[in-house]
Amino acid sequence: MSLTERIILVSNRGPVQYGRENGERTTNRGAGGLVTALSGLSSQLQDGVWVCAAMSDEDVVVARESPEGLCPPELGHDDLRVRLVALDPAAQDDFYTVIANPLLWFIQHHLYDLKTGPNITRREIEAFESGYAAVNRRFAEVVVEEVNKAGGDATVMLHDYHFYLLPAEVRRQCPDVVLHHFVHIPWPDPDAWRVLPPPMRDALFRGLLGNDVIGFHTEGYARNFLLGCQELLHLPVDLSAMEVVIDGRVVRARWYPISIDPEAFEAMAESPEVLDQERELAARRRDHLLLRVDRTDPSKNIVRGFMAYDLLLQDHPELAERITFLALLQPSRQDVPEYAAYVERIQTIVDDVNRKHGTGDWHPIELHLKDDLDLAVAAYKQFDVLMVNAMFDGMNLVAKESILVNRRDGVLALSENTGAHEELGAFAVTLHPFDIQQQADAIHEALTMPVEERRGRRDACVKVVQQNDVAKWLQMQLADISRAAAE
Numbered sequence: 001m002s003l004t005e006r007i008i009l010v011s012n013r014g015p016v017q018y019g020r021e022n023g024e025r026t027t028n029r030g031a032g033g034l035v036t037a038l039s040g041l042s043s044q045l046q047d048g049v050w051v052c053a054a055m056s057d058e059d060v061v062v063a064r065e066s067p068e069g070l071c072p073p074e075l076g077h078d079d080l081r082v083r084l085v086a087l088d089p090a091a092q093d094d095f096y097t098v099i100a101n102p103l104l105w106f107i108q109h110h111l112y113d114l115k116t117g118p119n120i121t122r123r124e125i126e127a128f129e130s131g132y133a134a135v136n137r138r139f140a141e142v143v144v145e146e147v148n149k150a151g152g153d154a155t156v157m158l159h160d161y162h163f164y165l166l167p168a169e170v171r172r173q174c175p176d177v178v179l180h181h182f183v184h185i186p187w188p189d190p191d192a193w194r195v196l197p198p199p200m201r202d203a204l205f206r207g208l209l210g211n212d213v214i215g216f217h218t219e220g221y222a223r224n225f226l227l228g229c230q231e232l233l234h235l236p237v238d239l240s241a242m243e244v245v246i247d248g249r250v251v252r253a254r255w256y257p258i259s260i261d262p263e264a265f266e267a268m269a270e271s272p273e274v275l276d277q278e279r280e281l282a283a284r285r286r287d288h289l290l291l292r293v294d295r296t297d298p299s300k301n302i303v304r305g306f307m308a309y310d311l312l313l314q315d316h317p318e319l320a321e322r323i324t325f326l327a328l329l330q331p332s333r334q335d336v337p338e339y340a341a342y343v344e345r346i347q348t349i350v351d352d353v354n355r356k357h358g359t360g361d362w363h364p365i366e367l368h369l370k371d372d373l374d375l376a377v378a379a380y381k382q383f384d385v386l387m388v389n390a391m392f393d394g395m396n397l398v399a400k401e402s403i404l405v406n407r408r409d410g411v412l413a414l415s416e417n418t419g420a421h422e423e424l425g426a427f428a429v430t431l432h433p434f435d436i437q438q439q440a441d442a443i444h445e446a447l448t449m450p451v452e453e454r455r456g457r458r459d460a461c462v463k464v465v466q467q468n469d470v471a472k473w474l475q476m477q478l479a480d481i482s483r484a485a486a487e
Contacts, residue, residue: 006150007048008143010166011159012100014052014082016072018062025058027074051142053092053135054084085142087135094131095162098124102336104161104204107192108185109299109392111338118195128200136165136207144173152176155481158211160184165203167210178485179211180477184258185394186419187221190228205233209244212484213252215477217395217419222253252484256476257423258395262404262466269377269405277378286362288323288447289408291383293376293398294390295332296369298342301391301415301433302329306349306365308389308439313357313364316444321362323447326379330371343369377401383410385446388418389431389439395419399428403461409454411446412461413439423468427460 019026054063062070062084069083087095103124106112118124143166147154152174158166158181167179193201205228208214216222222242229244230237237244242253268274290309294300309325329346333339350365357364368375380386380402388399399420403412412428414421421430429446432438449457 006146006154008146008150008154008156009048009050009159010052010139010143010156010163011050012053012096012162013055014050014084015075015080016082017056018058019056020058027072029074048079049081049083049146051083051085051139051146054086059084060086083142083146085139087138091131091134091138094127095135096131097335098127099132100162101333102338104164105185105299106338107195108161108188110186110188110192111298111391112195114195120195120197120200125197125200133165133203136163137169139163140166140169140173143170147174147177154178155180155485157182157477157481165207168207169210171210178481180213180215180481180484181208181211182215182256182477183221183394184217186392187216187224187228189224190231193228193232201232205229206246209246209251211251212249213254213477213480215480216253216255217257218422219255221394221419222255226253250487252480254476254480256473257419257468258397258473259465259468259470260397260400260404261470265401265404269381271374273374274377274381277375278381281375281378281382285382286322286324288319288384289379289382290323290325290385290387290443290447291328291379291402292325292387293328293379293402295330296339296343296346297332298338299391299393301389302327303342303345303349304433304436305387305389305439306346306353308436308443309365310349310353310356311437311440312443313353315440319447320357321359323364324362325365326383327365327367328372328376328379329367329369331369377405380405381407384408385411385413385429385443387413387431387439387443388415388420389413389433390415390418391433393418393420399424400465403458404465406458409451409458411449411454411457413442413446423464424461427457427464 015029017028019028049069054060063086069081071078071081103118106118112118143156147156155178156170158179160183167181170177170179209229214225216225223239226237226239226242226244229235235244235246244251244253292305294302296302313319331343334343350367353365354363383402383406386399386402388396390396393415396418399412399414399418403410412424413431414425414428415431415433416425417433421428429442431442
């Protein structure tokens with residue numbers, strides 16, 4: 001397969017989002033790490049189409065005005081057609097706020113306390129069919145249309161947990177098309193899926209098995225998927241070849257650690273806006289800057305991170321007034337009760353730590369609850385230690401972005417349960433995300449590490465990020481797609 005063939009890219013969020021301001025249509029680049037990662041692929045597409053959901057009211061207007069899609073000049077790719085799919089609002093709500101988030105997200109990040117949740121009722125069963133399945137069927141219709149436009153000569157690249165049912169439906173209607181699916185979040189062991197009724201979990205697995213290749217961030221996630229096929233569906237699995245057979249077809253499970261575009265990110269780090277923020281940050285910093293940059297998702301383990309910092313200050317009073325924990329947190333999914341409650345817990349513990357340890361002119365934790373990319377990148381350049389203590393995380397691109405542009409021989413303090421730990425863990429200080437004392441001790445180790453060791457670790461991390469960039473991530477997938485097409 002060559003890149004000149006039509007590639008149909010499918011994701012929930014797209015590369016562009018429309019709005020209204022003073023009566024005029026506005027255009028913004030799509031938000032989220034997935035969109036950032038896929039932009040590298042979109043720049044290589046010739047005669048490609050990106051199929052995505054109409055997220056805003058103005059997106060819906062654009063979808064109706066341009067049902068075949070349009071090529072937004074703001075993206076800078078003249079050949080990239082974006083096709084927005086307008087959805088029934090009730091179906092979209094069931095799809096996203098009942099099933100995709102929180103149900104699938106919580107299962108795949110081990111977020112449920114099984115004593116209390118999930119509780120599968122008629123509401124969830126109906127939302128699965130009228131929301132999740134309905135939206136997947138609607139997207140399948142659009143993908144099939146695009147495949148037929150290409151005379152069947154197309155490769156479909158699907159992304160993430162929103163579309164587990166879609167591949168099987170496209171396969172049913174277009175049996176010869178090449179389908180590739182990348183899952184951007186963790187894939188848990190088979191037992192984690194047993195919280196779902198068998199018809200629901202079987203549909204999710206069988207839907208995903210409509211693909212030729214299924215990609216994950218790590219080998220462990222890929223193996224968990226195959227073990228689920230074996231234990232839950234009783235399908236023949238070859239763990240040495242990392243393959244499963246269904247309906248006479250071979251489906252390959254592969255792993256491709258996602259990354260960033262180092263050159264583009266370095267350029268952003270030197271932009272005037274970032275430099276202004278960096279000067280301000282440097283002017284008011286103390287001896288040590290501990291940093292975290294996250295969404296306020298419970299899986300990010302933010303509260304335990306602050307608990308560990310509290311212990312650090314108790315155990316090492318010599319750090320008083322010499323350290324600041326800068327927490328740049330973007331509120332996430334505040335329409336989901338668990339997420340809104342988590343933000344309240346974050347604010348409560350920040351107040352407690354600041355009241356307990358702070359002085360008249362020193363706040364141990366400086367909390368920002370907003371999305372400010374320029375400030376985040378400026379802080380990347382200035383941190384002494386970056387804390388990533390996620391309970392479970394597919395990859396965590398913050399770890400890669402931050403260490404690349406850091407200018408102070410910063411140290412990564414990285415959870416062993418992030419995908420990034422497979423690549424960078426040997427050069428980071430490892431955090432065990434449920435062991436609060438260990439996290440406190442590890443942060444102290446990172447803060448007091450000799451300069452030469454810090455520099456050596458950072459240089460090693462930078463080399464990994466530069467060598468395993470987003471282009472390599474894409475090339476690995478395209479090579480496996482080519483092999484699947486040939487066979």
